[in-house]
Amino acid sequence: MQALPPSDWSERSHALAALLAQVGLGNRLAFQELYRLTAPHLFAVVLRIQGNRSLAEDVLQDVYVNVWRAARTFDAQRSQPLTWLGSIARHRAIDSLRRQQTQPDTVPMEVFDLPPGEDERAPADELASAEPGPLELLERAGRARALQDCMQALRPEQQQGLALAFYQGLSHSEVAQHLGQPLGTVKSWLRRGLLALRNCLDRAAEREH
Numbered sequence: 001m002q003a004l005p006p007s008d009w010s011e012r013s014h015a016l017a018a019l020l021a022q023v024g025l026g027n028r029l030a031f032q033e034l035y036r037l038t039a040p041h042l043f044a045v046v047l048r049i050q051g052n053r054s055l056a057e058d059v060l061q062d063v064y065v066n067v068w069r070a071a072r073t074f075d076a077q078r079s080q081p082l083t084w085l086g087s088i089a090r091h092r093a094i095d096s097l098r099r100q101q102t103q104p105d106t107v108p109m110e111v112f113d114l115p116p117g118e119d120e121r122a123p124a125d126e127l128a129s130a131e132p133g134p135l136e137l138l139e140r141a142g143r144a145r146a147l148q149d150c151m152q153a154l155r156p157e158q159q160q161g162l163a164l165a166f167y168q169g170l171s172h173s174e175v176a177q178h179l180g181q182p183l184g185t186v187k188s189w190l191r192r193g194l195l196a197l198r199n200c201l202d203r204a205a206e207r208e209h
Contacts, residue, residue: 009080012037016081017074024072035064041082042089049093059096063089150200158193161186 009017016037022030042063047056066088074084151159157179164175176186 013080013082016085017076020071020074020081020084023068024074031064031068034067038082038085039064042085045086045089046093049090050096055096056093059092060089062096063092066092146201146204147197150197150204153200154193154196155189158189158196161189162193162197165190 016034019030019034019037023034039060043056043060046059046063047053050056050059063085067085070088074081079087151162154162160179161175164170164178165172170178172187172190173183175190176183179186
């Protein structure tokens with residue numbers, strides 16, 4: 001059971017603490033309201049550290065996934081809601097900066113087959129782009145984990161080719177040049193990798209339903 005907030009808190013802090021208590025119980029409407037009230041502040045916190053607006057938006061999604069999971073651990077006797085939320089935001093932003101040093105930037109994606117005859121189109125152009133609502137963050141987190149697991153199940157050359165294509169937005173020809181492989185070979189890797197990836201993700205989706 002969460003401790004009661006101190007009586008000298010502001011009305012806003014009391015309201016946020018009440019929302020966190022409800023989020024800790026799995027209340028999605030409370031989560032949506034918490035997002036609405038705090039997202040601008042937390043985005044500013046992340047952006048000051050991350051600097052890259054696009055990456056900061058991705059980090060913000062991660063922040064709220066963590067808030068959803070950890071809300072039940074919020075202790076009103078130890079910190080105010082915005083202080084607690086800001087701490088999560090700062091840690092996730094710093095983690096994001098560290099990851100940039102060791103791996104390519106990632107983007108939210110949906111995976112599609114490579115269309116025939118589109119050799120020079122970057123596979124990233126086939127991705128759907130849409131801004132997520134607050135309640136979509138939880139579903140996005142599950143898809144991200146499934147995508148990571150499915151990527152790791154691919155052959156090494158398929159993983160490398162898809163990483164260059166999707167994460168860095170390279171065209172087929174650019175991927176072939178980067179890997180020092182014939183264009184036809186790279187196209188085959190990408191096509192087979194995408195097919196295997198989609199099948200794996202379809203199976204993961206079926207297991208969730």
